[in-house]
Amino acid sequence: PPRTVLISGCSSGIGLELAVQLAHDPRQRYHVVATMRDLGKKGTLEAAAGEALGQTLTVAQLDVSSDESVAQCLSCIQGGEVDVLVNNAGVGLVGPLEGLSLAAMQNVFDTNFFGAVRLVKAVLPGMKRRRQGHIVVVSSVMGLQGVVFNEVYAASKFAVEGFFESLAVQLLQFNIFISLVEPGPVITEFEGKLLEQVSTAEFPGTDPDTLSYFRDLYLPASRELFHNVGQSPQDVAKVIVKVIGSARPPLRRQTNTRYAPLAALKAMDPSGSLHVRTSHRLLFRWPRLLNLGLRCLACSCFRTPVWPR
Ligand code: NAD
Structure with a gap:
């Protein structure tokens, strides 16, 4: 039977691409539960899924920051059994620390870190019972190495890396694999949303030197880096498809040489x-x-x- 793959954050970017590629697997090895927080945005995914929709791909609502939403989503999956969980949903945060609110920082951790932890807690008992499973996490190169003006985002991905590296040891005993996928810059709505936030944000309380380093040095350099070495979400999804298909999945996989x-x-x-x-x-x-x-x-x-x- 096909393996059930649950993916978070499928309304755009890497999650959407991954859902579509897995659903079109030539050997039909997967049934994809492509989830998103706001079902109002499902149009793009449904169009990209084409004839796979309702066959190898179903769309479901899931907000990774809500216990109820996670429980509700899992209750709709046949037998509640998830063979492969892909923690993809994530948010970014960029800018001078002095100008960012603690609430905005906590939101990043609630989504990127606790969102993944919440889903893992929900699917783990079933995976342990069946003595099989694969948990894939879309981390980032910023989970391995800090990047200026991305302190909180990098911290959330470092948290993810530490959590899943630790968990991997115990889970190996249950024949459950963990894979941390670490993309570099990817050209998705992610960067667009961030730049939009940044262009309207005033970063109150930030001194003029720091503001100018951020606006005049960091932002242009970052844009140029995305432009020069940015990958497409399709390419990142291809790497994840390989990781999911492999018999001995790696703990870490970077996507951008x-x-x-x-x-x-x-x-x-x-x-x-x-x-x-x-x-x-x-x-x-x-x-x-x-x-x-x-x-x-x-x-x-x-x-x-x-x-x-
Ligand atoms: P994206 O913004 O297109 O996708 C992120 C998705 O997560 C969106 O669909 C968003 O709606 C969803 N999401 C946010 N909060 C959610 C919540 N509470 N519940 C459910 N869904 C939620 O950007 P992307 O680049 O495809 O991002 C996917 C992952 O890749 C993220 O974890 C991100 O940190 C990571 N990543 C992105 C880049 C990049 O440069 N774009 C680089 C490395 C890693």
């Missing part, structure tokens, strides 16, 4: 100084080098990333 030189900064120097100092130089001294460096390394003219010292 063009981001690898930046990710390597941390692995190359466990003290962390290389990452912090290089990121500092790239932002405050030579912002344009960020993209030059990435492009140069992407065409593999350097075997080891070489960074200004």
Whole structure:
């Protein structure tokens, strides 16, 4: 029988693409429960699903920040059995810390961290009973390495990484696998929504220097990075499809080789100084080098990333 795959956050981006790709699996290995918080937005998904709709794909309501919504959603799945859970729903938050409210920060953790934890708690008893299951989490390269002006978002993804890496040990005993997928920049509504937030936000209480670093250095550099190395949600979904189809799923899987030189900064120097100092130089001294460096390394003219010292 096909494996039941429950995915959160399918109204757009990676979740939508993943749902559609799995539902069109040529070997029909999956039945996809594509969920979203607001069913009013299901049109795009339904159109993309085409004839798979009602066959290998069903749409359901799910708000990952609500216990009732999770219980209600699972009660509608036949036998309540989820074979593969994909925690994809997430929100971003960017800007100078002084200008962000604690409530906005808590919302990021409620969705990105507690949202995933809530779903896992709900499906775990069934997976343990059946001695099988796969929990996939859409994390981020920011779950591995901090990024300036993304402190709270990165913290929420670090929390995800620590939680699931710890849980993976116990679950292996139950034949349940965990996979953390770590995309770099992906061109979805995600970035658009963030930039919209940012362009209207005033970040009250932030000093002029910090505001100018954010607006005049960080934002253009970030836009350029998305433009130069950004992946499509289709490409990220393809990687996740492979992870789900694999007999021995990996604990971690990055999706963007063009981001690898930046990710390597941390692995190359466990003290962390290389990452912090290089990121500092790239932002405050030579912002344009960020993209030059990435492009140069992407065409593999350097075997080891070489960074200004
Ligand atoms: P997206 O904004 O298109 O998708 C996120 C989805 O989560 C949206 O459909 C949104 O409605 C949904 N969502 C938010 N709160 C929810 C809630 N409480 N309950 C249910 N759904 C909720 O952006 P995306 O890029 O497809 O994001 C998917 C995942 O990928 C996120 O976890 C994000 O952190 C991660 N990610 C994105 C990028 C990027 O650059 N876009 C990079 C790395 C990781």
